[in-house]
Amino acid sequence: QKEVEQNSGPLSVPEGAIASLNCTYSDRVSQSFFWYRQYSGKSPELIMSIYSNGDKEDGRFTAQLNKASQYVSLLIRDSQPSDSATYLCAVNARSGNTPLVFGKGTRLSVIA
């Protein structure tokens, strides 16, 4: 059973702080990792993808991947109230010929 685990939260951070969201996965052959943001009642929106160990930065977002520890994280710098949402971690296997497996999501609340 392929699993993706996330802390459900809510994670509360003050405005301007760094929010750190974590995800672990069980399938060692997983090669592609994604972070989606989902506002309440809306569809998930892809915000980051990462394929190699290390850090990948895009604006205020940084994705971090450690395949040895089977761990992927998302850092949000200078958090804004508009970042308040549920963040979904998703992974898939080496070939890409299997559907993404999603975690249940972490709810982030940024307090002004």
Added chain:
Amino acid sequence: DADVTQTPRNRITKTGKRIMLECSQTKGHDRMYWYRQDPGLGLRLIYYSFDVKDINKGEISDGYSVSRQAQAKFSLSLESAIPNQTALYFCATSDTTGTGVGYTFGSGTRLTVV
């Protein structure tokens, strides 16, 4: 126009009724998916299709069926709706390039079975 369009956006139906949820896309993607989302349970895969002639069950396919009418169209049917199928349903698409790609989601269909 949206790249991935789901209809209807909202639907209330009675127990035992047959209902179809439709999804169409203009992204030219080969792969299409149906997920349902329930509070606290995340996104769960119902069915997926990697091309017009390919249909695969996901983790929660019981009580559902699908039809891939064309590359751009993928419909989900509930043959006899029951209240625990009340959920938010999402269609998603992806292409086949690269070693792994993200999905584009439709806006969702909120289904209530009474």
